[in-house]
Amino acid sequence: xxxxxxxxxxxxxxxxxxxxxxxxxxxxxxxxxxxxxxxxxxxxxxxxxxxxxxxxxxxxxxxxxxxxxxxxxxxxxxxxxxxxxxxxxxxxxxxxxxxxxxxxxxxxxxxxxxxxxxxxxxxxxxxxxxxxxxxxxxxxxxxxxxxxxxxxxxxxxxxxxxxxxxxxxxxxxxxxxxxxxxxxxxxxxxxxxxxxxxxxxxxxxxxxxxxxxxxxxxxxxxxxxxxxxxxxxxxxxxxxxxxxxxxxxxxxxxxxxxxxxxxxxxxxxxxxxxxxxxxxxxxxxxxxxxxxxxxxxxxxxxx
Numbered sequence: 001x002x003x004x005x006x007x008x009x010x011x012x013x014x015x016x017x018x019x020x021x022x023x024x025x026x027x028x029x030x031x032x033x034x035x036x037x038x039x040x041x042x043x044x045x046x047x048x049x050x051x052x053x054x055x056x057x058x059x060x061x062x063x064x065x066x067x068x069x070x071x072x073x074x075x076x077x078x079x080x081x082x083x084x085x086x087x088x089x090x091x092x093x094x095x096x097x098x099x100x101x102x103x104x105x106x107x108x109x110x111x112x113x114x115x116x117x118x119x120x121x122x123x124x125x126x127x128x129x130x131x132x133x134x135x136x137x138x139x140x141x142x143x144x145x146x147x148x149x150x151x152x153x154x155x156x157x158x159x160x161x162x163x164x165x166x167x168x169x170x171x172x173x174x175x176x177x178x179x180x181x182x183x184x185x186x187x188x189x190x191x192x193x194x195x196x197x198x199x200x201x202x203x204x205x206x207x208x209x210x211x212x213x214x215x216x217x218x219x220x221x222x223x224x225x226x227x228x229x230x231x232x233x234x235x236x237x238x239x240x241x242x243x244x245x246x247x248x249x250x251x252x253x254x255x256x257x258x259x260x261x262x263x264x265x266x267x268x269x270x271x272x273x274x275x276x277x278x279x280x281x282x283x284x285x286x287x288x289x290x291x292x293x294x295x296x297x298x299x300x301x302x303x
Contacts, residue, residue: 001213001255002055008229008246008258010056013101016108017212018061018143018189022074023049023081030071040217042066043074049081059099062091063110063117064145064190072116090143093118096133104236107137111178112145112190113169120144120169127181134182139238142183145190147171147208151223153191154267156207156275172198175205184238187230193223194268196275197283199291204240206230210264212248213255220250227256228264228287245269245287262286 002009009015021042033039052060060082067075075092082089088097090110097108109129111120120126134140146169147153148161161168168190175186179201186205188195195208212227214220229246245265248256265287272283280292 001215002051004255004257005227005229005248006055008231008248012056012058012231014106014141015056015058016060016141016143016187017052017057018064018110018145019052019078020064020066020189022067022070022078024070024074024077027070027074027077029069031069040066041069043070046077046081049085049087052082052087053085057087059088059090059097059108059141061108061110061143061145061189062089062095063112063114063143064091065112065114067091067112067117068115075116090118092116098137101139104138105136106139106141107133108141108143109133110143110145111174113167114145120146120174121167123174123177126174127177130178130181130183138236139185139234140183142175142178142186144169144171144174144186144188146174146188147191147195149190149192151193153208154193154195154223154271156196171207175207176200179203179205184234185232185240194226194228194264194271196271197268197281197289198272198276198279199240199281200279202239204232204234204243204289211250214250216252220252223267225250226259226264226267228268232289240291242291243289245283245289247287 023046025046029041090097111118113121148163160170188207191208194210198205210226227248227250231244233241247259247262247264249259250256269283282290282292
């Protein structure tokens, strides 16, 4: 399923993804479903971790509403399966990825508004945690599984979002809090559709990258099938330099494949312009991301 996108995933110093489910052989589900007709329990064999390794993933989030479908036993099995393949992980409260890349000490903290995860709803605790981790690392990456879901969630409401009466957080407030505390790049997932980008304090925020690789049982029709890959270049100090939205689409039974029409990039360009009209970002039709040149940039003053 990942084969067609391997070149885009492997050609990076750090490749990040969110695993919505568990890597577990056996086990019993603990999730209680109020509506059996809308109940999803996600479990894949532990050996599937080799697919992530071969595709090029370096670090994976286990903070989402399906990471505990089989309880903490399931998340523990996922953590072990990834670690055995040399893949970093974060998700469970206290589980923070920490490793070295090109001489830089890097950390990744995955947040979500769900049980036993780093809680994105507790902004004070998130601020303290990020500040502490930043003091020990050069670069801090943040992921969050937040916001409402579905086609009605393309735009950011700039308020707390709810899904089936479940508080999914104020994603903009959360992203700004963790950047103010020292985060260098914030990557969102959860809405299952792409969302806007924002540049805040020189740091890039991707509020949602949609779905990427989904097996049968979940619709990938229309916008739900867009599968963008975000390629970002940052400085050693974590400041955004440039980026590229690599458009892809999920096609069954192939998985995600490159999309020459750049539909995902064009959608994220429009959403960025509409939701953050004043952000100093420029996104073109091909997905190239750059910083807007302001009127006084590069001009020296003379007395």
